[in-house]
Amino acid sequence: MARDTKDILKKNRLSVTASxxxxxxxxxxxxxxxAHGDIExxxxxxxxxxxxxxxxxxxxxxxxxxxxxxxxxSILYALCKDDCEEGHHHDHHVHFVCRQCQNTYxxxxxxxxxxxxxxxxxxxxxxxxxxxxxxxxxx
Amino acid sequence: MARDTKDILKKNRLSVTASxxxxxxxxxxxxxxxAHGDIExxxxxxxxxxxxxxxxxxxxxxxxxxxxxxxxxSILYALCKDDCEEGHHHDHHVHFVCRQCQNTYxxxxxxxxxxxxxxxxxxxxxxxxxxxxxxxxxx
DNA sequence: AATCTTTTGCAACAATGTTGCTTTTTTAGT
DNA sequence: ACTAAAAAAGCAACATTGTTGCAAAAGATT
Ligand SMILES: [Mn+2]
Ligand SMILES: [Mn+2]
Ligand SMILES: [Zn+2]
Ligand SMILES: [Zn+2]
Numbered sequence: 227m228a229r230d231t232k233d234i235l236k237k238n239r240l241s242v243t244a245s246x247x248x249x250x251x252x253x254x255x256x257x258x259x260x261a262h263g264d265i266e267x268x269x270x271x272x273x274x275x276x277x278x279x280x281x282x283x284x285x286x287x288x289x290x291x292x293x294x295x296x297x298x299x300s301i302l303y304a305l306c307k308d309d310c311e312e313g314h315h316h317d318h319h320v321h322f323v324c325r326q327c328q329n330t331y332x333x334x335x336x337x338x339x340x341x342x343x344x345x346x347x348x349x350x351x352x353x354x355x356x357x358x359x360x361x362x363x364x365x
Numbered sequence: 366m367a368r369d370t371k372d373i374l375k376k377n378r379l380s381v382t383a384s385x386x387x388x389x390x391x392x393x394x395x396x397x398x399x400a401h402g403d404i405e406x407x408x409x410x411x412x413x414x415x416x417x418x419x420x421x422x423x424x425x426x427x428x429x430x431x432x433x434x435x436x437x438x439s440i441l442y443a444l445c446k447d448d449c450e451e452g453h454h455h456d457h458h459v460h461f462v463c464r465q466c467q468n469t470y471x472x473x474x475x476x477x478x479x480x481x482x483x484x485x486x487x488x489x490x491x492x493x494x495x496x497x498x499x500x501x502x503x504x
Numbered sequence: 505a506a507t508c509t510t511t512t513g514c515a516a517c518a519a520t521g522t523t524g525c526t527t528t529t530t531t532a533g534t
Numbered sequence: 535a536c537t538a539a540a541a542a543a544g545c546a547a548c549a550t551t552g553t554t555g556c557a558a559a560a561g562a563t564t
Contacts, residue, residue: 241510241561262551274513279552281511295494297434299521299551320480325489333486339478341459341493346500347472350464354480355434355492361485380530380541401520413544418521420542438552 230254238288238312245273249281250290258329259294259304259321292317294330295353304332321353324360331360369393377427377451384412388420389429398433398443398460398469431456433469434492443471460492463499470499 231247285291289310294302320336424430428449433441459475
């Protein structure tokens with residue numbers, strides 16, 4: 227349980243609690259994205275499902291984590307490494323879903339491209355999800 | 366109930382049934398994407414929920430409709446206008462979610478860009494979802 | 505340490521999705 | 535058109551996932 231978690235929570239004006247530290251640590255210890263279900267399993271039966279839902283919601287609102295769109299009805303969450311703020315995210319990176327290991331990664335260095343839209347449409351946010359084989363799995 | 370639906374179903378070697386025709390027609394009559402819930406409402410209480418689930422599943426497998434990734438845990442479906450085949454989709458267009466009317470549209474003429482990935486990653490499929498204001502809503 | 509505030513856990517509920525089985529409908533062959 | 539075989543629909547039961555209100559517990563502040 228690194229000291230980091232307390233700092234991150236305090237910096238975001240959140241009270242420091244066991245579940246918040248635990249859940250935040252899962253994200254810090256992990257390169258990929260996590261679904262609510264993953265957290266429920268890895269947290270080790272310790273926390274109520276409702277607490278996890280509420281914690282994830284607060285983390286998203288504070289700009290600590292962001293959601294990743296998927297085509298299969300599961301919301302994924304990953305740490306924000308960009309300069310996200312409360313109520314305002316700035317995640318402009320591409321997400322990668324591996325068909326083999328099933329993990330989803332933030333490709334923090336791959337910036338979402340601009341998209342030329344037809345007249346009349348204006349873009350506020352662009353999400354790119356690439357599906358394929360990740361580095362680990364192509365070795 | 367246009368003649369089209371029967372043809373489309375037959376072309377895909379599916380038996381022609383009332384629910385399949387009804388659901389297929391909802392997609393044909395509609396420019397935007399539909400969620401399972403939308404279909405349940407618009408079909409007018411006529412069909413069992415299970416039938417709708419199974420119909421959507423079959424349509425996706427046959428390449429008649431495709432799913433659209435969302436960040437809010439709802440699977441959206443839209444007609445395939447590209448040359449999709451059974452078990453193999455070829456939808457390479459961008460999807461647009463309007464923040465105002467909440468509709469999701471296939472921008473069939475906007476092709477998904479290539480993404481340069483870090484070494485080791487290989488792409489099989491690229492999904493782009495643009496969020497903003499649609500043409501209708503910006504008038 | 506005492507108080508005030510926030511978060512947690514619980515229970516109950518709602519919504520969504522799945523499965524097995526029976527009945528009904530469709531299809532294909534006569 | 536009639537019949538037999540095959541496929542799909544409907545139903546019920548269940549599983550999973552997400553939501554809400556409220557009392558108890560824990561955290562922050564003085
Ligand atoms: Mn990300
Ligand atoms: Mn589409
Ligand atoms: Zn992988
Ligand atoms: Zn709109």
